[in-house]
Amino acid sequence: MTGFARSSDTHADKKARSALEKIMRLRSEELARISRRARYVRDYLLREFQWPYNAIKGASPVAIPPDDHAAQCRMLIECFESGDTIWVGELTASGQLRHGAYFRTREEWIANCTPPPAPFICPATFRSGSHSRSNASLDTRRFLVVESDTLDRDRVGGIFRFLRDNVGLPLIAVVNTGGKSLHGWFRYPDEKTLQELKAILPQLGCDPKMFTASQPARLPGFPRGRGYQELVYCDPAAATTGDIRSLEIALPLPELYYTGSRGLFYTQTETGWTEVSQALAENILVDAGVSKNPLNGEPLPETKRAIIQLVKDKALDYAAPVAGYPVGLHAVLGRKILVTRESRPVEAKAGDFPLIRDIFQQLFGECQQAYVYGWLKIRYESLLNRRWHYGQVLALCGPRNSGKSLFQALLTEFFGGTSANPYPFMTGVTAFNSDWFAATHLMVEDAAESTNYAIRRRLASYIKQIAVNKKQNCSQKYRDSVTLMPIWAATISLNDEPTCLQVLPPIDEDVRDKIMLLKVSHCNMPMPTETADQKAAFWNALVAELPSLADYLLKYQIPDEIRCERFNVTHYHHPDLLQGLGEIAPATTLIEIIDAVLFAEHSNGFSALDGPARPLSTWEGTAPELQARLTENTSYGSVARQLLPHPNACGQLLGQLEREECRRVKRKRTAQKRLWIIEPPAEL
Known part of the structure; x- marks a missing residue:
């Protein structure tokens, strides 16, 4: 014999009993799902409905006198109904005939609230003449008190707000227990809602003992310790304004987000967020207590309805790591961004860093170290505080195997362990740069090779963007681009041979203050690095010193003589590097091509451009005429076309030569056009 079956049951009785058992089973399954859902979404619910303690106090519909303890006691008791018999007393004031004095009517207690008579009150009412605070003496359950021993004052308010706003339970009062x-005092719910609350509130961190009808609660106004139990929120007129929502509907869905561009969902893991397919998202919903079956006569299973709701409500514009941002949901320039992982810079810790200090001294010498420490300080503090700040690009030029790459590797570790190579996008090799945005360190190593003038100008443009533009465009494959605001540190390393130096952009007025040019000397490593084990030990020793370097930087004062308002530390260009760049600057290259094309082939003293038999002392013509002549030359046309990629390029460089006091180049205006006069080199 199973369930409710009896041998004397009729067929109709068995059928009715079977239907009842099915209803009970379905209800039990529903409560189990609700319980699982509550456990699954607890942290999300507390975050979504957060209601800090001070906000609760400020939201009270009825003004509460802060220091009138008797008034606070009276205000809570007045929330009961006229004629209710209420218990107020110590925990032991129950069970004997003499304890009947603690069971009084609402009106009697209101008249005896000065001072508040006892520390506890029961949210239920009792039959007249009771002397025992027991379930057997109960008359009516007026209120359900919700509390938590694990959630502090700023977090438990999220539970109160969820029950009030999403479920529809009237919140009458909130009492600070001292x-x-x-x-949280709520009007007592109906039986169906009560069963659901019993399923979810313990999962949300609330005390299940408060469901006991005779369980006492703290009475406001009574002293406790060095303070008082305090009424902080009161709304005696709060009433049910509509149907109480089922908890299966009121509870939020598990925190899943949807990316329409890829048709994927994101779910939280221990380290961040990971992408999952729709099928796996539906399994996550089922695991969290969402039914696989249709509910309330709906045509679609609840999981499918949940997916539709997520697509509507939880769609993202971008989901990926963003340099300098913590894991979680962010609003960036009106876009909904989910940061899936984060890179945090090294945590500062007092100590010394002799190995790193020695390496810096060897690499940069005394003169350049102040700029290095100043630059590192600004970039580190920007990432640490998650606040964008202007920052130059750091260029390191030195001999092969001098320690440049080691310095960059240390910076990657120091800034959070993530790096990306921006050079392919900067030079047009790829049209996508989304990998930049996951990295705190943009790092170009010796792989940069192009000396093409147009590419160098493009590189200059991106150096300016990285240094001074807060908003950066993220170009993604198969997806729309999005504007983000990453926090980066950017470095370039290259060898100091003339051909390698030509990779750097021309140091003109636009880029001059946005790049640091540091000359790197060879560094003798302060520990053995011949074997793999020695290299690993050396690296581990360097990494162990990074917290001390961070502490030093936080305390470091940038010298006044190298401070500037925009970047905090002014730019520095090593004279040797500037001289090397000057020798290969575009304007310098142009005059060399002019000498080779115009003057070397006409060293006999005549210019074909100006007609035959005219002695050549200067060349005179328009910039377009000169550009055409240079780019069409058999020997130098290829170089000239790289140097002059657009129609105005020649005129711009001639203007730069004139501004830089090149005495051989002057402009001349006529009524019809602008001419340029170029004198031959002195040796001709």
Whole structure:
């Protein structure tokens, strides 16, 4: 014999009993799902409905006198109904005939609230003449008190707000117990809602003992320790304004987000967020208590309805790591961004860093170290505080195997362990740069090789963007581009041979203050690095010193003589590097091509451009005429076309030569056009 079956049951009885058992089973399954859902979404619910303690106090519909303890006691008791018999007393004031004095009517207690008579009150009412605070003496359950021993005052308010706003339970009062917790007083719910609350509230961190009908709660106004139990929120007129929502509907869905561009969902893991397919997202919903079956006569299974709701409500514009941002949801320039992982810079710790200090001294010498420490300080503090700040690109030029790459590797570790090579996008090799945005360190190593003038100008443009533009465009494959605001540190390393130096952009007025040019000397490593084990030990020793370097930087004062308003530390260009760049600057290259094309082939003293038999002392013509002549030359046309990629390029460089006091280049205006006069080199 199973369930409710009896041998004397009729067929109709068995059928009815079977239907009842099915209803009970379905209800039990529903409560189990609700319980699982509550456990799954607890942190998300507390975050979505957060209601800090001070906000609760400020939201009270009825003004509460802060220091009138008797008034606070009276205000809570007045929330009961006229004629209710209420218990107020110590925990032991129950069970004997003499304890009948603690069971009084609402009106009697209101008249005896000065001072508040006892520390506890029961949210239920009792039959007249009771002397025992027991379930057997109960008359009516007026209120349900919700409290938590694990959630502090700023977090438990999220539970109160969820029950009030999403479920529809009227919140009558909130009492500060004088300890660590709050008591939320709600009008007592119907039986169906009560069963659902019993399923979810313990999963949300609330005390299940408060469901006991005779369980006492703290009475406001009574002293406790060095303070008082305090009424902080009161709304005696709060009433049910509509149907109480089922908890299966009121509870939020598990925190899943949707990316329409890829048709994927994101779910939270221990380290961040990971992408999952729709099928796996539906399994996550089922695991979290969402039914696989249709509910309330709906045509679609609840999981499918949940997916549709997520697509509507939780769609993202971008989901990926963003340099300098913590894991979680962010609003960036009106876009909904989910940061899936984060890179945090090294945590500062007092100590010394002799190995790193020695390496810096060898690499940069005394003169350049102040700029290095100043630059590192600004970039580190920007990433640490998650606040964008202007920052130059750091260029390191030195001999092969001098330690440049080691310095860059240390910076990657120091800034959070993520790096990306921006050079392919900067030079047009790829049209996508989304990998930049996951990295705190943009790092170009010796792989940069192009000396093409147009590419160098493009590189200059991106150096300016990285240094001074807060908003950066993220170009993604198969997806729309999005504007983000990453926090980066950017470095370039290259060898100091003339051909390698030509990779750097021309140091003109636009880029001059946005790049640091540091000359790197060879560094003798302060520990053995011949074997793999020695290299690993050396690296581990360097990494162990990074917290001390961070502490030093936080305390470091940038010298006044190298401070500037925009970047905090002014740019520095090593004279030797500037001289090397000057020798290969575009304007310098142009005059060399002019000498080779115009003057070397006409060293006999005549210019074909100006007609035959005219002695050549100067060349005179327009910039377009000169550009055409140079780019069409058999020997130098290829170089000239790289140097002059657009129609105005020649005129711009001639203007730069004139501004830089090149005495051989002057402009001349006529009524019809602008001419340029170029004198031959002195040796001709």
